Amino acid sequence: MHLFTVILIAILLSNNRALADHLSQFPVVNTSLGSIKGSILTSRLGKNIFAFRGIRYAKPPIEDLRFRPPQPVDPWENLLDATEDGPMCPQPAYNRSEVSEDCLRLNIYTKQIPGKLIRIQPQNVLVYIHPGGFYAFSGQSHNNAGPQYLMDQDIVLVTINYRLGSLGFMSTGTEDCPGNAGLKDQVMALRWIRNHISSFGGNPDSVTLMGYSAGALSTTLHLISPMSRGLFHRAIVMSAAATSQVKIPTDQIELARKQAALLGCPVIPADKMMACLRKKPATDYADSLEYMFVISWNPVLLWKPVIEPNFGQERFLDQDPTEAFLKGDFMKVPIIAGITKDEFAGPAVAFLRNETLRNELDLNFDTLAPILFLYERHTEESKNRSRLLREEFLRDEPLSLNNSLQGLNYLFADSLIGFAMHRFVQLASRHTLVYQYKFSYVGRYSFLYYPYEKTPYGAVHHDDLLYLLSIPSRAPIFNVTDPENLTVERLTGMWSAFANTGDPNNAQISMPHWKPVTKTDNHYLNIGQVLTMEIGLFAERFAIWDQLFPLPTENTE
Ligand SMILES: *[C@@H]1O[C@H](CO)[C@@H](O)[C@H](O)[C@H]1NC(C)=O
Ligand SMILES: *[C@@H]1O[C@H](CO)[C@@H](O)[C@H](O)[C@H]1NC(C)=O
Ligand SMILES: *[C@@H]1O[C@H](CO)[C@@H](O)[C@H](O)[C@H]1NC(C)=O
Ligand SMILES: *[C@@H]1O[C@H](CO)[C@@H](O)[C@H](O)[C@H]1NC(C)=O
Ligand SMILES: *[C@@H]1O[C@H](CO)[C@@H](O)[C@H](O)[C@H]1NC(C)=O
Ligand SMILES: *[C@@H]1O[C@H](CO)[C@@H](O)[C@H](O)[C@H]1NC(C)=O
Ligand SMILES: *[C@@H]1O[C@H](CO)[C@@H](O)[C@H](O)[C@H]1NC(C)=O
Numbered sequence: 001m002h003l004f005t006v007i008l009i010a011i012l013l014s015n016n017r018a019l020a021d022h023l024s025q026f027p028v029v030n031t032s033l034g035s036i037k038g039s040i041l042t043s044r045l046g047k048n049i050f051a052f053r054g055i056r057y058a059k060p061p062i063e064d065l066r067f068r069p070p071q072p073v074d075p076w077e078n079l080l081d082a083t084e085d086g087p088m089c090p091q092p093a094y095n096r097s098e099v100s101e102d103c104l105r106l107n108i109y110t111k112q113i114p115g116k117l118i119r120i121q122p123q124n125v126l127v128y129i130h131p132g133g134f135y136a137f138s139g140q141s142h143n144n145a146g147p148q149y150l151m152d153q154d155i156v157l158v159t160i161n162y163r164l165g166s167l168g169f170m171s172t173g174t175e176d177c178p179g180n181a182g183l184k185d186q187v188m189a190l191r192w193i194r195n196h197i198s199s200f201g202g203n204p205d206s207v208t209l210m211g212y213s214a215g216a217l218s219t220t221l222h223l224i225s226p227m228s229r230g231l232f233h234r235a236i237v238m239s240a241a242a243t244s245q246v247k248i249p250t251d252q253i254e255l256a257r258k259q260a261a262l263l264g265c266p267v268i269p270a271d272k273m274m275a276c277l278r279k280k281p282a283t284d285y286a287d288s289l290e291y292m293f294v295i296s297w298n299p300v301l302l303w304k305p306v307i308e309p310n311f312g313q314e315r316f317l318d319q320d321p322t323e324a325f326l327k328g329d330f331m332k333v334p335i336i337a338g339i340t341k342d343e344f345a346g347p348a349v350a351f352l353r354n355e356t357l358r359n360e361l362d363l364n365f366d367t368l369a370p371i372l373f374l375y376e377r378h379t380e381e382s383k384n385r386s387r388l389l390r391e392e393f394l395r396d397e398p399l400s401l402n403n404s405l406q407g408l409n410y411l412f413a414d415s416l417i418g419f420a421m422h423r424f425v426q427l428a429s430r431h432t433l434v435y436q437y438k439f440s441y442v443g444r445y446s447f448l449y450y451p452y453e454k455t456p457y458g459a460v461h462h463d464d465l466l467y468l469l470s471i472p473s474r475a476p477i478f479n480v481t482d483p484e485n486l487t488v489e490r491l492t493g494m495w496s497a498f499a500n501t502g503d504p505n506n507a508q509i510s511m512p513h514w515k516p517v518t519k520t521d522n523h524y525l526n527i528g529q530v531l532t533m534e535i536g537l538f539a540e541r542f543a544i545w546d547q548l549f550p551l552p553t554e555n556t557e
Contacts, residue, residue: 024040025039025040026038026039026040026083027039027040027050027113028079029052029113029199029200030199031196031199032075032195032196032199033073033074033075033076033196034075034076034077034078034079034080035079035080036052036055036079036080036082037079037080037081037082037083038050038051038052038053038082038083038108039051039053039082039083039084041109041141041147041148041151042148043147043148043149043151043152044148044149044152044470044477044478044479044488045152045480047111047151047152048111049109049110049111049147049148049151050109050110050111050113050200051083051107051108051109051141051147052082052107052108052109052110052200053082053083053084053085053086053105053107053108053140053141054082054084054085054086054087054105054107055080055082055086055105055106055107055108056073056086056102056104056105057070057073057104057105057106057160057188057189057192058070058071058072058073058104058185058188058189058192059071059072059073059074059104060101060102060104061101061104061163061167061181061185062101062102062282063278064278066101066167066277066278067167067170067176067177067181067274067277067278068177068181069181069184069313069314070104070181070184070185070188072188072191073192085098085105085107085140085141085142085143086100086102086103086105086107086140086161087099087100087102087103087105088103088137088138088140088143088161089101089103089138089161089162089163089164089167089168090103090164090165090167090282090283090285090286091132091135091136091137091164091165091286091289092286092287092289092290093286096283098140098143099282099283099286100282101167101282103138103161103163104161104162104163104185104188104189105139105160105161106139106158106159106160106161106189106192106193107139107140107141107145107147107158107159107160108156108157108158108197108200108202109147109150109151109156109157109158110123110156110157110200110201110202111123111151111154111201112201113199113200113201114198114199114201120201122198122201122202122203122206123154123155123156123201123202123203124154124155124156124202124203124206124207124208124499124500125155125156125157125158125193125197125202125203125204125206125207125208125499126150126155126156126157126158126207126208126210126495126496126499127158127159127160127189127190127193127207127208127209127210127232128145128157128158128159128160128210128211128212128215128469129160129162129186129209129210129211129212129214129215129216129218129219130144130145130159130160130161130212130214130215131211131212131213131214131215131216131239131240131462131465132164132213132214133213133214133300133301133302134164134165134168134169134182134214134301134302134303135164135165135289135302135303136164138161139159139160139161140159140161141159141470142472143471143472143473144465144469144471144473145159145469145471146469146470146471146472146477147159147469147470148470148477149467149468149469149470149477149488149492150468150469150492150495150496152492153492153493153496154496154500155496155499155500156197156200156201156202156203158189158193158197158202160185160186160189161185162182162183162185162186162189162218163181163182163185164182165285165286165289165292165303166255166256166259166277166285166292166303167181167282167285168181168182168185168303169181169182169252169303169304169305170252170255170256170259170277170303171249171250171251171252171253171256171306171308172251172253172256172270172273172274173250173251173253173309174270174311175311175313176270176271176274177256177274178251178306178308178309178311178313178315179251179252179305179306179308180305180306180308180315180316180317183218183221183225183305183316183317184227184314184316186218186222187222187225187227187228187231187316190207190209190222190228190231190232191231193207193231194207194231205233206233206499206500207231207232207233207234208232208233208234208235208236208498208499209222209232209234209235209236210235210236210238210495210499211235211236211237211238211240212238212239212240212462212465213238213239213240213417213461213462214240214301215238215240216237216238216239216240216241217240217241217242217305217420218305219235219236219237220235220237220240220241220242220243220321220325220424221242221305221316221317221321222235222331223235223325223330223331223333223428224242224317224319224321224324224325224329224330224331225316225317226315226316226318227314227315227316228331229331230331232331232333233333233502234333234334234335234498234499234502235333235334235335235336235337236335236336236337236495236498236499237335237336237337237338237421237424238337238338238339238464238465239338239339239340239343239417239421239461239462239464240416240417240420240421241337241420241421241423241424242305242321242322242420242424243321243322243325243420243423243424243427244374244415244419244420244423245374245375245415245419245420245545245548245549246301246304246374246375246420247375247376248304248305248306248307248317248320248321249304249306249307250306250307250308250309251306251309252303252304252306253270255292255302255303256273256277257273258292259277259285259288259292260273260276260277262288262291262292263276263277263280263284263285263288265277265280294371295357295360295368295371295372296347296350296351296354296357297347298347298371298372299371299372299374300344300347300412300416301374301416305317307319307320322423322427322551322552323552325423325424325427325428326427326551326552326553328430328431330428330431332431332432333432334432334433334434334435334498334502334503335428335432335433335434335435336434336435336436336437336494336495336498336504337421337424337425337428337434337435337436337437338421338436338437338438338439338524338525339413339417339418339421339438339439339537340438340439340440340459340460340461340463340464341438341439341440341458341459342409342413342457342458342459342460342461343409343412343413343416343417343418343460343461344409344412344413344416344417344460344461345405345409345412345413345448345450345457345458345460346412346447346448346460346461347372347412348404348405348408348409348411348412349405349448349450349457351408352399352400352401352404352405352408353401358399358400358401361399362398362399365386365390366382366383366386366387367386369385369386369389369390369411370382370385370386372411372412372415373389373411373412373415373416374415374416375415375549385548388544388548389411389544389548392544393407393408393410393411393544394407394408394411395407410541414538414541414542414545415545417461418538418541418542419542419545419549422537422538422542422545422546423546423551425517425522426517426522429516429517429518429519430519433502433516434516434517435498435504435514435516435517435525436516436517436522436523436524436525436537437524437525437526437527438524438525438526438527438534438537439459439463439464439527440458440459440526440527440528441459441463441464441467441487441527441528441529442456442458442459442463443456443463443466443467443483443484443487444456444483444484445466445474445475445484446458446459446460446463446466446474447460447461447462447463447474448460464491464527466484467484467487467488467490467491467492468488468491468492468495487527489509490507490509490511490527490531491527493507493508493509494507494509494511494514511525511531512525512531512532512533513533514533515533521535522535522536522537522539523535524537
């Protein structure tokens with residue numbers, strides 16, 4: 001039954017037209033913490049969406065709580081206004097009043113709300129963890145995570161924020177700041193959802209985690225985190241995984257010191273540094289972001305999750321991700337996992353188009369490659385790897401836009417995204433169902449236009465999100481006559497069928513049977529203008545990476 005039925009009953013019972021009018025614009029949900037007032041949005045196909053946005057799921061992580069694990073929220077008395085998005089976490093932003101450190105918020109979208117007189121069938125829940133390299137973006141509806149597409153399906157959608165950059169990922173290897181705060185935020189959001197989503201018509205026993213890029217890397221960590229056990233039941237891992245060549249450290253003290261120096265704080269001793277860092281305004285962190293990188297916003301993955309030393313705290317990560325998946329020590333839930341055809345072409349274009357950067361990369365390839373492509377620096381082995389990658393992908397030629405673009409694109413794509421996914425799929429599929437995809441559809445809109453800033457380069461990083469979430473800064477909402485309609489229908493159909501049943505083949509669309517990956521066949525669904533089943537995703541390229549970064553047990557040295 002519909003909320004409008006509730007409203008109708010409310011009208012009949014109260015005969016109070018003013019109240020009824022108010023209720024029909026502002027749905028109210030009662031939770032055990034307090035009551036929440038939402039608003040009504042319209043889905044792409046014209047359905048009503050009850051939206052509850054900007055709900056705090058943790059105390060504001062400010063002052064002494066900065067850098068610390070999130071704390072649960074206290075109950076409230078008055079009606080909580082959740083009619084608009086909350087702020088995004090501190091980051092450089094066009095509009096500063098949309099940013100605040102009080103950013104631990106989530107948005108809930110539902111089409112049915114249970115009430116005193118109304119029983120409903122609880123809907124399956126899809127939780128979205130946003131991308132942005134652990135230092136950008138948010139789950140806000142009006143910037144990059146609008147619900148208009150997914151809410152045409154029968155699900156409850158939740159989007160979450162988590163702390164970013166130094167504020168979310170600082171790790172000094174001490175009890176004071178063991179790291180992973182942003183990931184613990186995500187866990188806190190999942191716990192909030194488990195406790196309260198039924199008030200919004202969601203089923204806490206059927207939660208699908210869907211993460212993109214940094215959010216996907218996070219999702220693969222939730223699969224192995226002792227803190228996340230049992231909080232979700234299926235996973236959609238889009239364009240990143242934690243099983244890459246990146247060595248997961250136990251702290252990033254050097255990065256903490258870099259941040260401290262940029263903000264004029266002492267870098268030793270650690271307690272003085274932290275005390276100073278706790279006093280700096282959050283805007284200082286956003287303003288210094290670009291100076292945290294080594295070269296031109298690289299390495300793209302700067303803040304890393306850490307394997308936390310044990311100080312008796314609740315640890316988010318206590319083992320190496322690749323080893324955990326290798327051992328089969330993870331939540332063996334059904335998984336959708338995949339990448340886009342062209343992924344990280346953006347930095348390749350940026351480096352090759354800029355003469356200074358291009359020359360620098362050309363002359364210092366052996367030292368810059370490990371920074372850009374995320375492997376150990378300064379060792380002989382590192383130098384060997386750089387040489388081999390240059391031979392294999394760039395034919396050892398001088399770098400030029402014309403000749404090196406594809407090779408450099410592949411290097412960024414594989415090192416930042418593809419190889420980790422290849423390894424994740426290989427290891428996870430030994431223990432659980434993995435439906436793999438490659439997204440190759442190219443529509444009229446994209447996150448990278450090249451050449452002439454007019455034509456989409458291909459299917460790059462984030463391009464598949466354009467058909468799952470509305471992203472007003474990048475594309476309009478596609479209507480049923482737009483050519484993109486079919487891709488919206490397919491992606492939202494398959495993803496929600498998976499959230500509802502654990503099998504994307506239950507989507508009400510025309511598609512080939514999507515075969516899971518098996519021991520012998522690396523099946524994947526190619527999501528292009530047509531849907532086709534294929535075998536062996538970028539097998540030749542990933543063989544090079546496999547050879548350079550062998551699995552621990554396959555290491556024959
Ligand atoms: C900035 O954000 C605030 C709060 O969301 C909003 O009221 C204001 O209109 C925005 N300003 C601009 C220029 O977009
Ligand atoms: C929510 O709580 C308010 C105030 O306690 C009450 O008037 C209202 O009937 C409740 N609504 C539902 C749907 O339970
Ligand atoms: C090229 O890159 C350098 C180093 O990042 C930067 O200072 C310069 O502004 C860039 N040039 C152009 C034309 O974008
Ligand atoms: C690096 O490559 C050289 C030449 O191929 C080889 O002799 C050496 O053992 C390699 N070193 C490492 C640490 O891999
Ligand atoms: C790059 O390719 C374009 C088009 O193929 C050609 O016009 C141009 O001369 C080439 N530039 C160089 C430096 O080779
Ligand atoms: C659909 O959107 C296109 C622009 O992308 C517009 O030209 C067209 O009129 C729209 N169709 C409908 C039915 O709204
Ligand atoms: C557009 O997609 C909707 C579902 O998302 C579907 O019902 C409709 O048939 C599609 N229209 C066209 C013209 O493909």
